[in-house]
Amino acid sequence: xxxxxxxxxxxxxxxxxxxxxxxxxxxxxxxxxxxxxxxxxxxxxxxxxxxxxxxxxxxxxxxxxxxxxxxxxxxxxxxxxxxxxxxxxxxxxxxxxxxxxxxxxxxxxxxxxxxxxxxxxxxxxxxxxxxxxxxxxxxxxxxxxxxxxxxxxxxxxx
Numbered sequence: 001x002x003x004x005x006x007x008x009x010x011x012x013x014x015x016x017x018x019x020x021x022x023x024x025x026x027x028x029x030x031x032x033x034x035x036x037x038x039x040x041x042x043x044x045x046x047x048x049x050x051x052x053x054x055x056x057x058x059x060x061x062x063x064x065x066x067x068x069x070x071x072x073x074x075x076x077x078x079x080x081x082x083x084x085x086x087x088x089x090x091x092x093x094x095x096x097x098x099x100x101x102x103x104x105x106x107x108x109x110x111x112x113x114x115x116x117x118x119x120x121x122x123x124x125x126x127x128x129x130x131x132x133x134x135x136x137x138x139x140x141x142x143x144x145x146x147x148x149x150x151x152x153x154x155x156x157x158x
Contacts, residue, residue: 001025001037009084013091034094034101036062036076042084043076044097047104051077053096075104
């Protein structure tokens with residue numbers, strides 16, 4: 001699938017952003033990735049709410065081979081082939097996939113760091129500064145001392 005084909009396919013859905021990813025494209029809307037277009041097909045983001053819809057169509061989750069096993073990615077499901085001819089219904093499925101991706105993003109939001117964690121980071125940063133100073137001191141000590149000029153004492157008055 002090429003960029004132009006994907007742009008036309010999502011015309012009824014609305015503007016999408018396509019980014020090169022793996023052997024195809026990551027498709028996002030409003031900054032949220034909700035689909036993958038790979039050599040093997042088009043996959044939409046799914047969750048417990050939308051997976052039954054994919055199963056009813058006979059779709060399967062995204063999977064890929066490693067050297068030792070087959071990895072099943074249950075969060076992306078293959079788009080039913082019939083939707084490539086019906087862009088209006090594809091837009092409905094795309095909105096569901098975007099909603100599933102947004103729900104997943106809400107679940108993954110990082111929690112605020114506790115105050116002790118910030119102190120540990122500050123100590124670590126302070127330690128790095130000290131190390132830098134120690135290194136500078138060691139380098140200065142390693143330099144050869146400059147030859148001292150001998151003082152000439154004058155014997156004039158003696």
